[in-house]
Amino acid sequence: MAPLRSLEQEYPILDPLFQTFCALHGIFSVEDFLLHDLYVLAAFAEQEPDSERLKQGITQVLSIIDGQHQPWLNGMELLADALHNKHVLSTGCDGIDLLLGGGLSAGQLTELVGPSSSGKTQVCLQAVSSVAKKHIGNVVYLDTSNSFSPQRVAHFVGLVSNISFDQARHHFLQNVMNNIVCHSVFDIFTMFAVLHQLEISLRMQLQSGDHRVRLLIIDSISSLITPILGGKGSQGHALMVSAGSLLKKLAHDHNLAVLVTNHTVGGEGGVPKPALGETWKSIPHVRLLLSRDRGNKKCTVSIIKHSSMDSGKAASFDL
Amino acid sequence: MEVGRLPISASQRGKLISAGYTTLSSLSSISASDLARDLKILDSEALEILKVASLNNRLDRPNGGHGIVNGAQTAWEMLHEEQFFPRITTSCADLDEILGGGINCKEVTEIGGVPGIGKTQLGIQLAVNVQIPVEFGGLGGKAVYIDTEGSFMVERAMQIAEACVLDMSHYNDLLRKEDRACQVKLQPSDILENIFYFRICNYTEQMALMNYLDKFISEHKDVKIVIVDSVTFHFRQDFEDLGLRTRLLGGMALKLMNLAKAHSLAVVIFNQVTTKYTEGSYQLALALGDSWSHSCTNRVILYWNGDERFAYIDKSPSLRSASAPFAVTSKGIRNSPSNYKRTKMM
Numbered sequence: 001m002a003p004l005r006s007l008e009q010e011y012p013i014l015d016p017l018f019q020t021f022c023a024l025h026g027i028f029s030v031e032d033f034l035l036h037d038l039y040v041l042a043a044f045a046e047q048e049p050d051s052e053r054l055k056q057g058i059t060q061v062l063s064i065i066d067g068q069h070q071p072w073l074n075g076m077e078l079l080a081d082a083l084h085n086k087h088v089l090s091t092g093c094d095g096i097d098l099l100l101g102g103g104l105s106a107g108q109l110t111e112l113v114g115p116s117s118s119g120k121t122q123v124c125l126q127a128v129s130s131v132a133k134k135h136i137g138n139v140v141y142l143d144t145s146n147s148f149s150p151q152r153v154a155h156f157v158g159l160v161s162n163i164s165f166d167q168a169r170h171h172f173l174q175n176v177m178n179n180i181v182c183h184s185v186f187d188i189f190t191m192f193a194v195l196h197q198l199e200i201s202l203r204m205q206l207q208s209g210d211h212r213v214r215l216l217i218i219d220s221i222s223s224l225i226t227p228i229l230g231g232k233g234s235q236g237h238a239l240m241v242s243a244g245s246l247l248k249k250l251a252h253d254h255n256l257a258v259l260v261t262n263h264t265v266g267g268e269g270g271v272p273k274p275a276l277g278e279t280w281k282s283i284p285h286v287r288l289l290l291s292r293d294r295g296n297k298k299c300t301v302s303i304i305k306h307s308s309m310d311s312g313k314a315a316s317f318d319l
Numbered sequence: 320m321e322v323g324r325l326p327i328s329a330s331q332r333g334k335l336i337s338a339g340y341t342t343l344s345s346l347s348s349i350s351a352s353d354l355a356r357d358l359k360i361l362d363s364e365a366l367e368i369l370k371v372a373s374l375n376n377r378l379d380r381p382n383g384g385h386g387i388v389n390g391a392q393t394a395w396e397m398l399h400e401e402q403f404f405p406r407i408t409t410s411c412a413d414l415d416e417i418l419g420g421g422i423n424c425k426e427v428t429e430i431g432g433v434p435g436i437g438k439t440q441l442g443i444q445l446a447v448n449v450q451i452p453v454e455f456g457g458l459g460g461k462a463v464y465i466d467t468e469g470s471f472m473v474e475r476a477m478q479i480a481e482a483c484v485l486d487m488s489h490y491n492d493l494l495r496k497e498d499r500a501c502q503v504k505l506q507p508s509d510i511l512e513n514i515f516y517f518r519i520c521n522y523t524e525q526m527a528l529m530n531y532l533d534k535f536i537s538e539h540k541d542v543k544i545v546i547v548d549s550v551t552f553h554f555r556q557d558f559e560d561l562g563l564r565t566r567l568l569g570g571m572a573l574k575l576m577n578l579a580k581a582h583s584l585a586v587v588i589f590n591q592v593t594t595k596y597t598e599g600s601y602q603l604a605l606a607l608g609d610s611w612s613h614s615c616t617n618r619v620i621l622y623w624n625g626d627e628r629f630a631y632i633d634k635s636p637s638l639r640s641a642s643a644p645f646a647v648t649s650k651g652i653r654n655s656p657s658n659y660k661r662t663k664m665m
């Protein structure tokens with residue numbers, strides 16, 4: 001939190017007199033305030049000539065601190081929230097939907113891991129078309145490798161539409177495609193800036209209540225994080241964890257489903273394992289492993305980690 | 320937004336946090352000299368930090384683009400934009416067919432194969448074909464050729480350019496007089512003039528060139544293709560720190576993607592092969608590892624099948640997996656002259 005000086009504009013009670021008083025006790029920022037013994041501070045304030053104002057200043061800072069954390073929720077409120085707000089979004093692939101018990105859950109961060117050319121982008125594109133069409137929600141797609149293919153999405157949307165007239169189909173396609181927003185990001189700082197903007201516009205949208213964003217896809221988050229991970233400093237590691245917590249916060253606060261893709265690297269014995277390391281393992285709520293058999297084009301998806309299901313369950317489907 | 324998410328150096332971030340500035344809002348109402356005094360840094364450094372912070376703050380009001388995010392596009396707009404970006408032909412009809420018309424702009428295509436299969440030939444052919452004028456169905460653009468192996472031969476490029484001009488005038492003659500486009504004004508020497516050639520001798524030069532390319536292409540706006548032949552050469556031998564290699568390659572891939580998207584050009588990178596032990600046997604796979612294989616948009620593998628050269632689409636978001644034969648002739652890349660030409664759908 002900020003030094004006390006910068007709070008002066010918003011809270012005029014924290015005037016220079018209060019700041020000098022705090023400075024006498026070695027308190028320059030709100031963090032120092034928290035570390036200090038407040039009873040002792042109040043006792044010192046008593047002895048000052050302007051004790052009332054100083055005590056009001058102390059209570060003001062305490063109330064600012066209180067406003068920073070999320071409100072406490074009890075179990076019943078959480079259950080009500082889960083039942084009413086956290087819907088399940090179908091991914092458009094029957095195999096995955098069956099495995100996940102309906103599809104992607106809003107409020108959860110789902111990760112799709114797979115070796116190259118295993119169908120991760122295709123699953124993402126199918127999820128995009130399914131959510132835009134069936135759930136009438138907006139989709140935000142952050143693309144790092146220019147692989148967002150509008151023709152493929154149009155193909156998926158057109159696949160299960162039963163409108164026969166060309167004009168109506170054109171209009172329907174246009175409406176659905178207008179709900180899908182795609183942005184190219186090529187480094188992690190741009191991604192943070194975009195997510196920050198998204199957060200602000202979501203907060204504004206909460207009041208207006210029109211087409212809400214339902215699904216956020218980042219394809220792929222590993223190509224954003226790999227260039228900064230490792231090396232001498234730990235900034236890359238910190239940014240990765242920060243990204244994960246920001247995505248989970250967005251998912252929970254605004255009832256989005258967040259889907260990210262990751263790639264695999266060679267592990268021991270030649271068995272491929274997911275990239276991004278041990279810390280990233282605990283960040284997503286659900287992790288799915290995708291693999292494709294070159295011979296018969298069947299995709300297999302298995303659960304590596306899930307918050308409420310056994311890991312190891314698998315299903316196969318055609319793409 | 321946290322200060323930790325700003326693109327500033329780690330030491331500056333450490334100083335900001337220890338002085339108590341952990342959010343953007345705390346930086347919004349302070350002057351550069353106060354900040355410099357607090358953090359014990361130079362005024363100019365403080366000014367830089369405040370500039371970066373205010374840039375991020377200004378994005379607070381999403382306007383323009385689409386209501387949700389600045390600079391984003393809807394899928395509908397992107398669908399219609401695709402028509403305005405013609406593809407670059409490879410002069411081989413079968414190859415063009417499996418590529419959906421040719422090499423796509425705004426995408427990074429990785430082409431890999433064993434030595435001697437024709438990668439450099441394909442690269443030179445593409446550098447020539449991008450200059451085909453718009454009246455003949457091409458892009459009329461220039462090419463940047465980045466040579467890391469020293470395999471670019473000017474005489475061969477001249478040969479291919481002459482063959483291209485000859486083909487264009489033959490095509491012109493075949494049309495009726497009314498349909499004839501204006502006479503072929505392009506000369507082989509003009510074609511060579513429009514290929515910007517860079518020779519790279521180590522990986523440092525390669526990284527430096529990637530950083531410089533953005534500025535170069537902003538100055539030469541009609542560059543429509545960037546060919547890197549090959550991207551592997553300087554990263555394969557004598558690289559002790561594999562972690563560093565992965566990071567450098569990842570960063571380079573993102574820069575190339577950015578280049579392709581920002582300037583609407585095609586990026587073609589050539590890769591070499593290595594053996595990989597998968598599923599109980601040793602197989603040929605593209606070099607540079609697993610992380611690199613995720614960094615391109617499309618991947619094409621060139622291989623020998625008996626006496627014929629084949630190209631196979633290994634990875635693409637919108638093209639089907641298929642393979643097609645092609646041949647390398649004195650005129651460049653052309654259709655394979657085999658008796659039964661087939662495009663195998665896999």
